[in-house]
Amino acid sequence: MIRLYLAELLKLRTLRGTWGFVIVALGLAALFTAGGIGGASEQARLEPQYQFRLVLDIAFPTGILSLLLGIVLFTNEFRHGTIARTLLAAPRRWRLVVTKLLAGATTGTALEFVAFATTLAIVVIWLGALDVPLERGDLADSAGRALVGVILAGVLGAALGGAVHSQVGALVGALVWMFVVEPLCWVLLGLLDWDGAATTSRRLRSEESSIPRTRASRSRARSG
Amino acid sequence: MIEVDGLTKRYGSTVAVQDLSFTVSAGRVTGFLGPNGAGKSTTMRVILGLVHPTSGTTSVLGSPYRELRQPEKRVGALLETFDAHPGRSGRSHLRVLALAGGIPRSRVEEVLALVELTGAGRRRVKGYSLGMRQRLGLAAALLGDPEVLVLDEPANGLDPQGIRWLRDFLRSLAAEGRTILVSSHVLAEVAQTVDDLVIIHRGKLVQQAAMAEVEAMAAKATTVRSPDAPRLATLLVAEGVDATVVADDRLSVHSSTERVGEVAAAHGIVLHELTAERASLEEVFLELTGEPGERGG
Numbered sequence: 061m062i063r064l065y066l067a068e069l070l071k072l073r074t075l076r077g078t079w080g081f082v083i084v085a086l087g088l089a090a091l092f093t094a095g096g097i098g099g100a101s102e103q104a105r106l107e108p109q110y111q112f113r114l115v116l117d118i119a120f121p122t123g124i125l126s127l128l129l130g131i132v133l134f135t136n137e138f139r140h141g142t143i144a145r146t147l148l149a150a151p152r153r154w155r156l157v158v159t160k161l162l163a164g165a166t167t168g169t170a171l172e173f174v175a176f177a178t179t180l181a182i183v184v185i186w187l188g189a190l191d192v193p194l195e196r197g198d199l200a201d202s203a204g205r206a207l208v209g210v211i212l213a214g215v216l217g218a219a220l221g222g223a224v225h226s227q228v229g230a231l232v233g234a235l236v237w238m239f240v241v242e243p244l245c246w247v248l249l250g251l252l253d254w255d256g257a258a259t260t261s262r263r264l265r266s267e268e269s270s271i272p273r274t275r276a277s278r279s280r281a282r283s284g
Numbered sequence: 285m286i287e288v289d290g291l292t293k294r295y296g297s298t299v300a301v302q303d304l305s306f307t308v309s310a311g312r313v314t315g316f317l318g319p320n321g322a323g324k325s326t327t328m329r330v331i332l333g334l335v336h337p338t339s340g341t342t343s344v345l346g347s348p349y350r351e352l353r354q355p356e357k358r359v360g361a362l363l364e365t366f367d368a369h370p371g372r373s374g375r376s377h378l379r380v381l382a383l384a385g386g387i388p389r390s391r392v393e394e395v396l397a398l399v400e401l402t403g404a405g406r407r408r409v410k411g412y413s414l415g416m417r418q419r420l421g422l423a424a425a426l427l428g429d430p431e432v433l434v435l436d437e438p439a440n441g442l443d444p445q446g447i448r449w450l451r452d453f454l455r456s457l458a459a460e461g462r463t464i465l466v467s468s469h470v471l472a473e474v475a476q477t478v479d480d481l482v483i484i485h486r487g488k489l490v491q492q493a494a495m496a497e498v499e500a501m502a503a504k505a506t507t508v509r510s511p512d513a514p515r516l517a518t519l520l521v522a523e524g525v526d527a528t529v530v531a532d533d534r535l536s537v538h539s540s541t542e543r544v545g546e547v548a549a550a551h552g553i554v555l556h557e558l559t560a561e562r563a564s565l566e567e568v569f570l571e572l573t574g575e576p577g578e579r580g581g
Contacts, residue, residue, distance in 0.1 A: 067380050070380050071369075071372075075371050075372060076371060144329075144363055145368075148333075149356050151333045152350060
Protein backbone atom coordinates (compact mmCIF):
# COMPACT_ATOMS: atom_id res chain seq x y z
CA MET A 61 0.00 0.00 0.00
CA ILE A 62 2.83 2.39 0.88
CA ARG A 63 4.61 1.44 -2.35
CA LEU A 64 1.50 2.21 -4.37
CA TYR A 65 1.10 5.54 -2.59
CA LEU A 66 4.73 6.50 -3.25
CA ALA A 67 4.32 5.41 -6.87
CA GLU A 68 1.29 7.70 -7.18
CA LEU A 69 3.34 10.61 -5.90
CA LEU A 70 6.16 9.74 -8.29
CA LYS A 71 3.64 9.69 -11.14
CA LEU A 72 2.64 13.23 -10.26
CA ARG A 73 6.21 14.44 -9.78
CA THR A 74 7.27 13.12 -13.18
CA LEU A 75 4.61 15.06 -15.11
CA ARG A 76 5.08 18.69 -16.08
CA GLY A 77 1.38 19.42 -15.61
CA THR A 78 1.68 18.89 -11.85
CA TRP A 79 4.32 21.58 -11.59
CA GLY A 80 2.04 23.84 -13.60
CA PHE A 81 -0.57 23.48 -10.83
CA VAL A 82 2.06 24.37 -8.22
CA ILE A 83 3.15 27.48 -10.13
CA VAL A 84 -0.44 28.62 -10.64
CA ALA A 85 -1.15 28.08 -6.90
CA LEU A 86 1.88 30.20 -6.07
CA GLY A 87 0.85 32.92 -8.53
CA LEU A 88 -2.76 33.06 -7.38
CA ALA A 89 -1.73 33.19 -3.72
CA ALA A 90 0.63 36.10 -4.49
CA LEU A 91 -2.08 37.86 -6.50
CA PHE A 92 -4.84 37.41 -3.89
CA THR A 93 -2.57 38.44 -1.02
CA ALA A 94 -1.16 41.48 -2.83
CA GLY A 95 -4.70 42.49 -3.76
CA GLY A 96 -5.86 41.96 -0.17
CA ILE A 97 -3.13 44.17 1.27
CA GLY A 98 -2.77 46.76 -1.48
CA GLY A 99 -6.53 47.16 -1.89
CA ALA A 100 -7.23 47.62 1.83
CA SER A 101 -7.23 50.98 3.56
CA GLU A 102 -4.85 51.68 6.40
CA GLN A 103 -7.73 51.43 8.85
CA ALA A 104 -8.98 48.16 7.38
CA ARG A 105 -5.56 46.58 7.81
CA LEU A 106 -5.79 47.17 11.53
CA GLU A 107 -9.28 45.74 11.91
CA PRO A 108 -9.63 42.53 13.90
CA GLN A 109 -9.65 39.34 11.79
CA TYR A 110 -8.11 41.20 8.80
CA GLN A 111 -5.09 38.89 8.67
CA PHE A 112 -7.33 35.88 9.35
CA ARG A 113 -9.42 36.72 6.25
CA LEU A 114 -6.34 37.48 4.19
CA VAL A 115 -4.99 33.95 4.62
CA LEU A 116 -8.39 32.28 4.40
CA ASP A 117 -9.14 34.05 1.08
CA ILE A 118 -6.36 32.15 -0.70
CA ALA A 119 -7.99 28.87 0.28
CA PHE A 120 -10.60 29.43 -2.44
CA PRO A 121 -8.31 29.44 -5.50
CA THR A 122 -6.01 26.87 -3.90
CA GLY A 123 -8.99 24.64 -3.14
CA ILE A 124 -10.13 24.84 -6.76
CA LEU A 125 -6.65 23.89 -7.95
CA SER A 126 -6.55 21.04 -5.45
CA LEU A 127 -9.93 19.79 -6.68
CA LEU A 128 -8.80 19.94 -10.32
CA LEU A 129 -5.48 18.22 -9.60
CA GLY A 130 -7.35 15.52 -7.68
CA ILE A 131 -9.56 14.97 -10.73
CA VAL A 132 -6.56 14.89 -13.06
CA LEU A 133 -4.56 12.42 -10.98
CA PHE A 134 -7.32 9.81 -11.30
CA THR A 135 -8.75 10.57 -14.75
CA ASN A 136 -5.25 10.56 -16.31
CA GLU A 137 -5.36 6.78 -15.86
CA PHE A 138 -8.43 6.51 -18.07
CA ARG A 139 -7.48 9.25 -20.51
CA HIS A 140 -4.10 7.73 -21.33
CA GLY A 141 -5.11 4.08 -20.91
CA THR A 142 -2.69 3.49 -18.04
CA ILE A 143 -5.33 2.11 -15.67
CA ALA A 144 -4.77 -1.51 -16.75
CA ARG A 145 -1.03 -1.27 -16.05
CA THR A 146 -1.76 0.34 -12.68
CA LEU A 147 -4.21 -2.43 -11.81
CA LEU A 148 -1.61 -5.08 -12.62
CA ALA A 149 0.41 -3.75 -9.69
CA ALA A 150 -2.72 -3.21 -7.57
CA PRO A 151 -5.11 -5.99 -8.53
CA ARG A 152 -7.34 -5.28 -5.54
CA ARG A 153 -9.13 -2.15 -6.69
CA TRP A 154 -10.03 -0.75 -3.28
CA ARG A 155 -6.32 -0.34 -2.63
CA LEU A 156 -5.95 1.76 -5.74
CA VAL A 157 -8.93 3.93 -4.76
CA VAL A 158 -7.56 4.49 -1.23
CA THR A 159 -4.14 5.29 -2.69
CA LYS A 160 -5.61 7.82 -5.10
CA LEU A 161 -7.61 9.51 -2.32
CA LEU A 162 -4.47 9.72 -0.19
CA ALA A 163 -2.58 11.17 -3.16
CA GLY A 164 -5.38 13.74 -3.56
CA ALA A 165 -4.99 14.70 0.11
CA THR A 166 -1.23 14.94 -0.31
CA THR A 167 -1.40 17.16 -3.38
CA GLY A 168 -3.89 19.36 -1.53
CA THR A 169 -1.46 19.65 1.38
CA ALA A 170 1.40 20.51 -0.97
CA LEU A 171 -0.60 23.16 -2.83
CA GLU A 172 -1.80 24.75 0.41
CA PHE A 173 1.74 24.71 1.77
CA VAL A 174 3.02 26.55 -1.31
CA ALA A 175 0.12 29.03 -1.27
CA PHE A 176 0.40 29.70 2.48
CA ALA A 177 4.19 30.09 2.32
CA THR A 178 3.75 32.63 -0.49
CA THR A 179 1.03 34.51 1.39
CA LEU A 180 2.99 34.47 4.63
CA ALA A 181 6.10 35.83 2.95
CA ILE A 182 4.13 38.72 1.40
CA VAL A 183 2.25 39.40 4.64
CA VAL A 184 5.40 39.45 6.75
CA ILE A 185 7.31 41.70 4.35
CA TRP A 186 4.50 44.03 3.30
CA LEU A 187 2.69 44.43 6.61
CA GLY A 188 6.06 44.64 8.36
CA ALA A 189 6.98 47.55 6.10
CA LEU A 190 3.66 49.22 7.00
CA ASP A 191 4.32 48.67 10.72
CA VAL A 192 1.20 46.52 11.08
CA PRO A 193 1.78 44.01 13.88
CA LEU A 194 1.38 40.35 12.89
CA GLU A 195 -1.54 38.47 14.47
CA ARG A 196 0.17 35.09 14.77
CA GLY A 197 -2.87 33.38 16.29
CA ASP A 198 -5.15 34.53 13.47
CA LEU A 199 -2.66 33.50 10.83
CA ALA A 200 -2.22 30.02 12.31
CA ASP A 201 -5.97 29.58 12.82
CA SER A 202 -6.86 30.54 9.24
CA ALA A 203 -3.96 28.50 7.80
CA GLY A 204 -5.25 25.43 9.64
CA ARG A 205 -8.79 25.94 8.37
CA ALA A 206 -7.56 26.58 4.81
CA LEU A 207 -5.46 23.42 4.94
CA VAL A 208 -8.44 21.26 5.93
CA GLY A 209 -10.55 22.76 3.15
CA VAL A 210 -7.88 22.32 0.47
CA ILE A 211 -7.14 18.73 1.54
CA LEU A 212 -10.84 17.88 1.38
CA ALA A 213 -11.01 19.46 -2.08
CA GLY A 214 -8.14 17.23 -3.24
CA VAL A 215 -9.81 14.11 -1.87
CA LEU A 216 -13.13 15.14 -3.42
CA GLY A 217 -11.42 15.72 -6.76
CA ALA A 218 -9.80 12.26 -6.72
CA ALA A 219 -13.14 10.68 -5.78
CA LEU A 220 -14.89 12.58 -8.57
CA GLY A 221 -12.23 11.53 -11.08
CA GLY A 222 -12.57 7.90 -10.04
CA ALA A 223 -16.33 8.04 -10.40
CA VAL A 224 -16.60 9.99 -13.67
CA HIS A 225 -13.53 8.62 -15.57
CA SER A 226 -13.84 11.25 -18.32
CA GLN A 227 -11.23 13.92 -17.60
CA VAL A 228 -12.93 16.63 -19.62
CA GLY A 229 -16.33 15.72 -18.22
CA ALA A 230 -15.13 15.76 -14.61
CA LEU A 231 -13.16 19.03 -14.97
CA VAL A 232 -15.96 20.84 -16.80
CA GLY A 233 -18.56 19.43 -14.39
CA ALA A 234 -16.59 20.60 -11.34
CA LEU A 235 -16.02 24.09 -12.78
CA VAL A 236 -19.65 24.46 -13.86
CA TRP A 237 -20.78 23.37 -10.40
CA MET A 238 -18.46 25.84 -8.64
CA PHE A 239 -18.89 28.84 -10.89
CA VAL A 240 -22.43 28.45 -12.21
CA VAL A 241 -24.62 26.05 -10.24
CA GLU A 242 -23.50 26.92 -6.73
CA PRO A 243 -23.56 30.73 -7.20
CA LEU A 244 -26.95 30.36 -8.89
CA CYS A 245 -28.25 28.42 -5.88
CA TRP A 246 -27.06 31.16 -3.56
CA VAL A 247 -28.71 33.81 -5.73
CA LEU A 248 -31.98 31.89 -5.76
CA LEU A 249 -31.83 31.37 -2.01
CA GLY A 250 -31.11 35.07 -1.60
CA LEU A 251 -34.22 35.94 -3.56
CA LEU A 252 -36.32 34.40 -0.83
CA ASP A 253 -37.53 37.06 1.61
CA TRP A 254 -36.79 35.26 4.84
CA ASP A 255 -37.92 38.18 7.03
CA GLY A 256 -41.11 38.52 5.00
CA ALA A 257 -41.71 34.80 5.24
CA ALA A 258 -41.31 34.92 9.02
CA THR A 259 -43.74 37.88 9.29
CA THR A 260 -46.28 36.06 7.15
CA SER A 261 -45.96 32.98 9.29
CA ARG A 262 -46.51 34.98 12.48
CA ARG A 263 -49.55 36.74 10.97
CA LEU A 264 -51.08 33.44 9.85
CA ARG A 265 -50.68 32.03 13.34
CA SER A 266 -52.34 35.09 14.91
CA GLU A 267 -55.19 34.99 12.36
CA GLU A 268 -55.74 31.33 13.15
CA SER A 269 -56.09 32.13 16.83
CA SER A 270 -58.67 34.83 16.07
CA ILE A 271 -60.91 32.56 13.95
CA PRO A 272 -64.17 31.80 15.87
CA ARG A 273 -64.09 28.29 17.19
CA THR A 274 -66.46 25.75 15.69
CA ARG A 275 -68.71 23.69 17.90
CA ALA A 276 -66.44 20.70 17.44
CA SER A 277 -63.29 22.59 18.32
CA ARG A 278 -65.00 24.08 21.37
CA SER A 279 -66.01 20.62 22.44
CA ARG A 280 -62.41 19.40 21.92
CA ALA A 281 -61.11 22.33 23.90
CA ARG A 282 -63.48 21.57 26.79
CA SER A 283 -62.61 17.87 26.81
CA GLY A 284 -58.87 18.65 26.45
CA MET B 285 2.11 -22.42 -15.42
CA ILE B 286 -1.14 -20.83 -16.58
CA GLU B 287 -4.45 -22.67 -16.40
CA VAL B 288 -7.72 -21.61 -17.97
CA ASP B 289 -10.70 -23.77 -17.06
CA GLY B 290 -14.16 -23.43 -18.56
CA LEU B 291 -13.77 -19.70 -19.08
CA THR B 292 -16.77 -17.80 -20.38
CA LYS B 293 -16.99 -14.04 -20.69
CA ARG B 294 -20.10 -12.26 -21.91
CA TYR B 295 -20.53 -8.55 -22.53
CA GLY B 296 -24.30 -8.17 -22.55
CA SER B 297 -25.56 -10.40 -25.33
CA THR B 298 -22.09 -10.69 -26.92
CA VAL B 299 -20.13 -13.79 -26.01
CA ALA B 300 -16.42 -12.93 -26.13
CA VAL B 301 -15.13 -16.25 -24.79
CA GLN B 302 -17.09 -19.46 -24.40
CA ASP B 303 -16.15 -22.43 -22.23
CA LEU B 304 -12.45 -22.07 -23.01
CA SER B 305 -9.96 -24.40 -21.35
CA PHE B 306 -6.24 -24.77 -21.93
CA THR B 307 -2.95 -24.90 -20.05
CA VAL B 308 0.36 -23.21 -20.70
CA SER B 309 3.36 -25.19 -19.50
CA ALA B 310 6.54 -23.87 -17.90
CA GLY B 311 9.67 -23.80 -20.03
CA ARG B 312 7.74 -23.49 -23.26
CA VAL B 313 6.60 -20.66 -25.48
CA THR B 314 2.90 -21.06 -26.19
CA GLY B 315 1.36 -19.20 -29.08
CA PHE B 316 -2.19 -17.99 -28.53
CA LEU B 317 -3.72 -17.58 -31.94
CA GLY B 318 -6.93 -16.47 -33.44
CA PRO B 319 -8.27 -13.81 -35.78
CA ASN B 320 -8.91 -10.35 -34.35
CA GLY B 321 -12.02 -10.48 -32.20
CA ALA B 322 -11.51 -14.18 -31.42
CA GLY B 323 -11.28 -13.46 -27.69
CA LYS B 324 -7.51 -13.53 -27.16
CA SER B 325 -7.18 -10.16 -25.44
CA THR B 326 -10.27 -10.82 -23.31
CA THR B 327 -8.82 -14.15 -22.19
CA MET B 328 -5.49 -12.54 -21.36
CA ARG B 329 -7.20 -9.77 -19.41
CA VAL B 330 -9.14 -12.35 -17.41
CA ILE B 331 -5.89 -14.23 -16.70
CA LEU B 332 -4.36 -10.94 -15.47
CA GLY B 333 -7.33 -10.15 -13.21
CA LEU B 334 -8.33 -7.10 -15.23
CA VAL B 335 -11.68 -8.52 -16.30
CA HIS B 336 -14.10 -10.61 -14.23
CA PRO B 337 -15.11 -13.83 -15.97
CA THR B 338 -18.80 -14.60 -16.36
CA SER B 339 -17.95 -18.18 -15.38
CA GLY B 340 -14.92 -20.43 -15.20
CA THR B 341 -11.56 -19.86 -13.57
CA THR B 342 -8.04 -18.88 -14.47
CA SER B 343 -4.88 -19.28 -12.45
CA VAL B 344 -1.25 -18.24 -12.75
CA LEU B 345 1.34 -20.21 -10.80
CA GLY B 346 -1.50 -21.99 -9.01
CA SER B 347 -3.47 -18.93 -7.87
CA PRO B 348 -5.81 -16.39 -9.41
CA TYR B 349 -3.74 -13.34 -10.41
CA ARG B 350 -5.47 -11.13 -7.83
CA GLU B 351 -4.34 -13.42 -5.03
CA LEU B 352 -0.66 -13.36 -5.97
CA ARG B 353 1.62 -11.50 -3.60
CA GLN B 354 3.62 -8.84 -5.40
CA PRO B 355 2.23 -9.96 -8.77
CA GLU B 356 4.55 -7.73 -10.82
CA LYS B 357 7.51 -9.76 -9.57
CA ARG B 358 5.93 -13.02 -10.68
CA VAL B 359 3.98 -12.18 -13.82
CA GLY B 360 5.06 -9.81 -16.58
CA ALA B 361 2.45 -8.55 -18.98
CA LEU B 362 2.38 -6.65 -22.23
CA LEU B 363 -1.08 -5.43 -23.10
CA GLU B 364 -2.24 -4.71 -26.61
CA THR B 365 -3.06 -1.08 -25.81
CA PHE B 366 -0.10 1.15 -25.05
CA ASP B 367 -0.16 1.92 -21.35
CA ALA B 368 2.37 4.66 -20.61
CA HIS B 369 1.52 8.33 -20.04
CA PRO B 370 2.76 10.22 -23.12
CA GLY B 371 4.06 13.10 -21.02
CA ARG B 372 6.34 10.92 -18.89
CA SER B 373 9.79 9.78 -19.96
CA GLY B 374 10.37 6.09 -20.64
CA ARG B 375 12.71 5.86 -17.65
CA SER B 376 10.20 7.59 -15.32
CA HIS B 377 7.45 5.26 -16.53
CA LEU B 378 9.53 2.24 -15.56
CA ARG B 379 10.57 3.84 -12.26
CA VAL B 380 6.90 4.29 -11.35
CA LEU B 381 6.17 0.65 -12.17
CA ALA B 382 9.23 -0.52 -10.25
CA LEU B 383 8.23 1.47 -7.18
CA ALA B 384 4.64 0.19 -7.30
CA GLY B 385 5.80 -3.39 -7.78
CA GLY B 386 8.49 -3.38 -5.09
CA ILE B 387 11.22 -3.87 -7.69
CA PRO B 388 14.70 -2.38 -7.16
CA ARG B 389 15.30 0.84 -9.09
CA SER B 390 18.52 -0.55 -10.56
CA ARG B 391 16.41 -3.00 -12.55
CA VAL B 392 15.02 -0.08 -14.60
CA GLU B 393 18.41 0.53 -16.21
CA GLU B 394 18.87 -3.20 -16.80
CA VAL B 395 15.60 -3.60 -18.72
CA LEU B 396 16.16 -0.36 -20.64
CA ALA B 397 19.49 -1.79 -21.78
CA LEU B 398 17.84 -5.14 -22.53
CA VAL B 399 15.34 -3.58 -24.96
CA GLU B 400 17.98 -1.17 -26.28
CA LEU B 401 16.24 1.97 -25.06
CA THR B 402 18.91 3.32 -22.70
CA GLY B 403 19.61 6.26 -24.99
CA ALA B 404 15.93 7.15 -25.26
CA GLY B 405 15.17 6.74 -21.54
CA ARG B 406 15.07 10.49 -20.90
CA ARG B 407 12.80 11.24 -23.83
CA ARG B 408 9.10 11.65 -23.27
CA VAL B 409 7.10 8.67 -24.45
CA LYS B 410 4.98 10.72 -26.86
CA GLY B 411 8.08 11.10 -29.01
CA TYR B 412 8.63 7.32 -29.26
CA SER B 413 8.05 5.41 -32.48
CA LEU B 414 5.64 2.47 -32.49
CA GLY B 415 8.54 0.03 -32.24
CA MET B 416 10.08 1.95 -29.31
CA ARG B 417 6.74 1.93 -27.51
CA GLN B 418 6.52 -1.81 -27.99
CA ARG B 419 10.03 -2.21 -26.60
CA LEU B 420 9.11 -0.05 -23.62
CA GLY B 421 6.09 -2.28 -23.05
CA LEU B 422 8.35 -5.33 -23.13
CA ALA B 423 10.72 -3.62 -20.69
CA ALA B 424 7.78 -3.06 -18.34
CA ALA B 425 6.80 -6.74 -18.67
CA LEU B 426 10.35 -7.84 -17.85
CA LEU B 427 10.86 -5.39 -15.00
CA GLY B 428 10.12 -7.86 -12.22
CA ASP B 429 12.18 -10.65 -13.83
CA PRO B 430 8.95 -12.70 -13.77
CA GLU B 431 8.43 -16.45 -13.98
CA VAL B 432 5.44 -15.98 -16.26
CA LEU B 433 5.08 -13.69 -19.27
CA VAL B 434 1.73 -12.85 -20.87
CA LEU B 435 2.35 -10.90 -24.07
CA ASP B 436 -0.49 -9.62 -26.21
CA GLU B 437 0.66 -9.13 -29.82
CA PRO B 438 4.27 -8.33 -28.83
CA ALA B 439 5.51 -8.18 -32.42
CA ASN B 440 3.16 -5.30 -33.34
CA GLY B 441 5.18 -2.38 -34.59
CA LEU B 442 8.52 -4.18 -34.51
CA ASP B 443 10.66 -4.16 -37.64
CA PRO B 444 12.05 -7.48 -38.97
CA GLN B 445 15.20 -7.03 -36.89
CA GLY B 446 13.06 -6.39 -33.83
CA ILE B 447 10.92 -9.45 -34.51
CA ARG B 448 14.04 -11.57 -34.78
CA TRP B 449 15.35 -10.08 -31.54
CA LEU B 450 12.01 -10.83 -29.86
CA ARG B 451 12.04 -14.40 -31.14
CA ASP B 452 15.52 -15.11 -29.81
CA PHE B 453 14.71 -13.34 -26.59
CA LEU B 454 11.56 -15.36 -25.93
CA ARG B 455 13.37 -18.59 -26.74
CA SER B 456 16.11 -17.73 -24.24
CA LEU B 457 13.53 -16.89 -21.57
CA ALA B 458 11.73 -20.20 -22.14
CA ALA B 459 15.05 -22.00 -21.90
CA GLU B 460 15.36 -20.56 -18.39
CA GLY B 461 12.15 -22.40 -17.48
CA ARG B 462 9.73 -19.49 -17.68
CA THR B 463 6.12 -19.81 -18.82
CA ILE B 464 5.40 -17.68 -21.86
CA LEU B 465 2.04 -17.04 -23.51
CA VAL B 466 2.23 -14.96 -26.69
CA SER B 467 -0.83 -13.92 -28.64
CA SER B 468 -0.86 -13.16 -32.32
CA HIS B 469 -3.29 -13.16 -35.21
CA VAL B 470 -0.57 -14.21 -37.66
CA LEU B 471 0.60 -17.82 -37.31
CA ALA B 472 3.63 -17.28 -39.52
CA GLU B 473 4.79 -14.55 -37.15
CA VAL B 474 5.05 -16.89 -34.18
CA ALA B 475 5.69 -20.16 -36.00
CA GLN B 476 9.44 -19.98 -35.50
CA THR B 477 9.12 -18.99 -31.85
CA VAL B 478 6.50 -21.17 -30.25
CA ASP B 479 6.59 -24.74 -28.96
CA ASP B 480 2.85 -25.10 -28.46
CA LEU B 481 -0.22 -23.54 -29.98
CA VAL B 482 -3.63 -22.67 -28.62
CA ILE B 483 -5.90 -21.64 -31.47
CA ILE B 484 -9.25 -20.01 -30.73
CA HIS B 485 -11.98 -18.71 -32.95
CA ARG B 486 -15.10 -16.80 -31.95
CA GLY B 487 -14.24 -17.38 -28.32
CA LYS B 488 -14.01 -21.16 -28.59
CA LEU B 489 -11.01 -23.45 -28.54
CA VAL B 490 -10.22 -24.81 -32.00
CA GLN B 491 -6.98 -26.63 -31.31
CA GLN B 492 -4.35 -27.03 -28.62
CA ALA B 493 -1.33 -28.83 -29.98
CA ALA B 494 2.43 -28.84 -30.18
CA MET B 495 3.81 -26.80 -33.06
CA ALA B 496 5.25 -30.01 -34.57
CA GLU B 497 1.73 -31.47 -34.84
CA VAL B 498 0.47 -28.37 -36.62
CA GLU B 499 3.41 -28.55 -39.00
CA ALA B 500 2.51 -32.18 -39.70
CA MET B 501 -0.99 -31.01 -40.62
CA ALA B 502 0.60 -28.77 -43.20
CA ALA B 503 2.21 -31.69 -45.07
CA LYS B 504 0.37 -32.32 -48.33
CA ALA B 505 2.07 -34.46 -51.00
CA THR B 506 5.52 -35.34 -52.28
CA THR B 507 6.58 -34.30 -55.75
CA VAL B 508 8.95 -36.75 -57.45
CA ARG B 509 10.85 -36.16 -60.70
CA SER B 510 12.52 -39.19 -62.25
CA PRO B 511 13.39 -40.40 -65.76
CA ASP B 512 11.71 -43.69 -64.72
CA ALA B 513 8.54 -42.13 -63.27
CA PRO B 514 5.94 -44.65 -64.59
CA ARG B 515 7.91 -47.60 -63.15
CA LEU B 516 8.34 -45.88 -59.80
CA ALA B 517 4.61 -45.14 -59.71
CA THR B 518 3.80 -48.81 -60.28
CA LEU B 519 6.21 -49.84 -57.50
CA LEU B 520 4.78 -47.30 -55.07
CA VAL B 521 1.19 -48.37 -55.76
CA ALA B 522 2.28 -51.97 -55.19
CA GLU B 523 3.59 -50.82 -51.77
CA GLY B 524 0.13 -49.39 -51.00
CA VAL B 525 1.11 -45.76 -51.59
CA ASP B 526 -1.17 -43.34 -53.48
CA ALA B 527 0.98 -42.22 -56.45
CA THR B 528 -0.13 -40.53 -59.66
CA VAL B 529 1.86 -39.80 -62.81
CA VAL B 530 1.26 -36.11 -63.56
CA ALA B 531 3.81 -35.79 -66.41
CA ASP B 532 6.26 -38.05 -68.25
CA ASP B 533 8.90 -37.61 -65.61
CA ARG B 534 6.82 -36.39 -62.70
CA LEU B 535 4.77 -38.05 -59.92
CA SER B 536 2.57 -36.76 -57.14
CA VAL B 537 2.79 -39.07 -54.15
CA HIS B 538 0.77 -38.97 -50.94
CA SER B 539 3.50 -40.21 -48.69
CA SER B 540 6.60 -38.97 -46.96
CA THR B 541 9.78 -38.19 -48.86
CA GLU B 542 11.56 -40.86 -46.79
CA ARG B 543 9.20 -43.59 -47.98
CA VAL B 544 9.50 -42.60 -51.65
CA GLY B 545 13.29 -42.39 -51.39
CA GLU B 546 13.49 -45.85 -49.82
CA VAL B 547 11.37 -47.48 -52.57
CA ALA B 548 13.38 -45.75 -55.31
CA ALA B 549 16.70 -46.79 -53.76
CA ALA B 550 15.57 -50.39 -53.30
CA HIS B 551 14.87 -50.66 -57.03
CA GLY B 552 17.79 -48.59 -58.29
CA ILE B 553 15.64 -45.80 -59.72
CA VAL B 554 17.30 -42.48 -60.31
CA LEU B 555 15.61 -39.46 -58.77
CA HIS B 556 16.05 -35.90 -60.02
CA GLU B 557 13.81 -34.27 -57.47
CA LEU B 558 12.11 -35.27 -54.21
CA THR B 559 10.15 -32.39 -52.67
CA ALA B 560 7.66 -32.39 -49.84
CA GLU B 561 4.79 -30.06 -50.73
CA ARG B 562 3.39 -28.23 -47.75
CA ALA B 563 0.46 -25.97 -47.14
CA SER B 564 1.55 -22.69 -45.63
CA LEU B 565 1.01 -22.44 -41.90
CA GLU B 566 -1.35 -19.60 -42.66
CA GLU B 567 -3.47 -21.97 -44.77
CA VAL B 568 -3.53 -24.48 -41.92
CA PHE B 569 -4.53 -21.75 -39.53
CA LEU B 570 -7.34 -20.56 -41.79
CA GLU B 571 -8.46 -24.14 -42.34
CA LEU B 572 -8.56 -24.75 -38.58
CA THR B 573 -10.48 -21.57 -37.89
CA GLY B 574 -12.84 -22.63 -40.67
CA GLU B 575 -12.97 -19.33 -42.50
CA PRO B 576 -10.75 -19.38 -45.58
CA GLY B 577 -11.69 -15.82 -46.54
CA GLU B 578 -10.83 -14.34 -43.15
CA ARG B 579 -7.27 -13.22 -42.77
CA GLY B 580 -5.95 -11.92 -39.51
CA GLY B 581 -9.01 -9.80 -39.12
